[in-house]
Amino acid sequence: MPTARIDQIAPAVLNRWHPVAPLEELTPGSDRLTTLLGQHITIQVDDAGAVAVSTVSSPADAAARQLPTISRYCYLWVCLGVPDVPLFEIPEVAEPGRRVLHAGTIGVHVSAPRAVENFLDMAHFPYVHTAILGEEPHSEVAEYQVHVDPDTNDLWATDCVFWQPMAATTSTTGQLTDYLYRVPHPYCVILYKTSPIDQRNDVIALFCQPVAEDRIQANMFLCLLDDENTIGMIRDFQLTIFGQDKPILENQHPKRLPLDPRAETPIRADKIAVSYRRWLRDLGVNYAVIPAA
Secondary structure: OOOOOHHHOOHHHHOOOEEEEEHHHOOOOOEEEEEEOOEEEEEEEOOOOOEEEEEOOEOOEOOOOEEOEEEEOOEEEEOOOOOOOOOOOOHHHHOOOOEEEEEEEEEEOOOHHHHHHHHOOOOOHHHHOEOOOEEOOEOOOOOOEEEEOOOOOOEEEEEEEEEEOOOOOOOOOOEEEEEEEEEEEOOEEEEEEEOOOOOOEEEEEEEEEEEEOOEEEEEEEEEEOOOOOOHHHHHHHHHHHHHHHHHHHHOOOOOOEEOOOOOOOOOHHHHHHHHHHHHHHHHOOOOOEEOOO
8 A cells, every 4th residue: 555655644654763673783894775654864883893884865745864773672763853752761671681682573464553452452362363362262351441640641451360271481381360451652562471480570662663554563572580491492482473463464354453433443452552553542642544534
């Protein structure tokens, strides 16, 4: 599908930071071409490791523009507009004893909001992630709470509990897992969940690079309490889970997320999804969504 022109994209998206590459892949002396919000950009790394990002010149935009960047949470983040909101904080990254890593990037033919909404959905665990994140007959989504933080404007779902046969790579048995969901960015979502080996929570995030309105690069970020498994084992576990989600996501229609509350019929378990769509409407997001009438 055609993507919106850059001057049509709302500030809530254009002026945000978006992930465009895992830092571990930006080796000295390399060049990389990627696409963000339908705009082609180049990532150049000089021999000393310094990174410069610019738009690709075209007849419609003859002069290439240098773009602001941030390197954080294992990724290079870029803003196509004028950054007016700081990149969200994840304080757990600085805590001792945590494994902080990029688990993988997968291209998906779906909009970023559809991917975020799927990440927020517990009801699919027993059917899509059978014997890992869920199993029958433990399929009921218990009542949970949703609120918007008045200071940060982050969307939260709290008091989420779900039975999981294998909640993490450190699991040795099934457990009731406590979940906290946080949406600090239109296309990024963070999960805090019970660690099988520590009183603190594991942190798992999905950072979407919106390539176009109906395509993303899905980046999986982990901040785990796990000193037992190799990085390869941890990555395999996360890639297995996301690999199960990918065909579900790519069969979503329409690809963009409808924001009209009458467009799709929610159930009780979809409380966070309904709130997420309302939150996007309140922000004025118009990219990768179908705006409400």
